[in-house]
Amino acid sequence: MDQIEISVIMTVKNGAKFLESSLSSVFYQTYSPQEVVIVNDGSDDDTWEVLKRLRRSAPFPVKLVNTQGIGRSRALNLAVSHTRHQWLANIDADDKWLPEKLEQQVAAVSLFPDAELVVTASQIVHGEGEGELNAKGVFSATPMARESFYVRNPINHSSVLFTRRFLDQVGGYDEALVRQVDIDLWVRALRKGYIFYRVNLPLTIKRLHDGQSYEVGNRLGYTFNSFKIGMKKLWQLKAPFYYFPVPFVKFIYNNIPRSIRHRLTR
Known part of the structure; x- marks a missing residue:
């Protein structure tokens, strides 16, 4: 080629x-x-x-x-x-x-x-x-x-x-x-x-x-936007219905401080 x-x-x-x-x-x-x-x-x-x-x-x-x-x-x-x-x-x-x-x-x-x-x-x-x-x-x-x-x-x-x-x-x-x-x-x-x-x-x-946007006083806005995008994505891709709770679970998880999340995933 x-x-x-x-x-x-x-x-x-x-x-x-x-x-x-x-x-x-x-x-x-x-x-x-x-x-x-x-x-x-x-x-x-x-x-x-x-x-x-x-x-x-x-x-x-x-x-x-x-x-x-x-x-x-x-x-x-x-x-x-x-x-x-x-x-x-x-x-x-x-x-x-x-x-x-x-x-x-x-x-x-x-x-x-x-x-x-x-x-x-x-x-x-x-x-x-x-x-x-x-x-x-x-x-x-x-x-x-x-x-x-x-x-x-x-x-x-x-x-x-x-x-x-x-x-x-x-x-x-x-x-x-x-x-x-x-x-x-x-x-x-x-x-x-x-x-x-x-x-x-x-x-x-x-x-x-920590310099990224959702860790600088805007984590809630960032993760809520992620939630909306996640729901829209599943709808547009015609995903099975049992995937639709996933964005909500991720919204809750991502509002835990990053230092704690990092320890949880070690």
């Missing part, structure tokens, strides 16, 4: 603390992307200065776009509008990739030529640690059924690699939404009949930390 050319997108607001870790993981991929487009969405910390410094050490072009704060969905669509290539990979500013992440996803595209969206499994890191930079196991890639979405969102937004055509046909990110814009995109794609593929190795690191 032809060489896949990839544009990486990132949106960031007040993410200076993790930018070096996140962008370094993009810069040192074994399958190099062609560019990175970063939208600074109204940061009032050192984000802009850090981005300019890191751009100087990048091994490929990094385009920086500055806004006064337009919101997550609009920032994502803006980032996409500045890209030049047909394959797009998102990474959140506080997450990171293992070095083989893009290489393994490109291998999955070779196995499934009809693929429009390929994700990877993820590792979870709590706090400011770096996580274990390894993914043991043998490469495999499998389709994801819509049943995978009934209980949770099985896709880490930082793990996605998708085509521009996919995004255009689904309608892009919904700019009316302020939170959890990714699951809305997946549901719309599933309803249109798209098949997602998953590389079954944890090649993306998802960071959970």
Whole structure:
């Protein structure tokens, strides 16, 4: 198959603390992307200065776009509008990739030529640690059924690699939404009949930390919004009725302080 050319997108607001870790993981991929487009969405910390410094050490072009704060969905669509290539990979500013992440996803595209969206499994890191930079196991890639979405969102937004055509046909990110814009995109794609593929190795690191929105005085609003999205998702995907209590149970659980939840899941 032809060489896949990839544009990486990132949106960031007040993410200076993790930018070096996140962008370094993009810069040192074994399958190099062609560019990175970063939208600074109204940061009032050192984000802009850090981005300019890191751009100087990048091994490929990094385009920086500055806004006064337009919101997550609009920032994502803006980032996409500045890209030049047909394959797009998102990474959140506080997450990171293992070095083989893009290489393994490109291998999955070779196995499934009809693929429009390929994700990877993820590792979870709590706090400011770096996580274990390894993914043991043998490469495999499998389709994801819509049943995978009934209980949770099985896709880490930082793990996605998708085509521009996919995004255009689904309608892009919904700019009316302020939170959890990714699951809305997946549901719309599933309803249109798209098949997602998953590389079954944890090649993306998802960071959970106290600086995230629902831990900064807005946990109740965030989790209530999750509850509404969960109910809407089940309705739109025509899930069996016995899944409908799940969003309520998750709403209760997610309002337990994160430190306690972390201990409960050890």
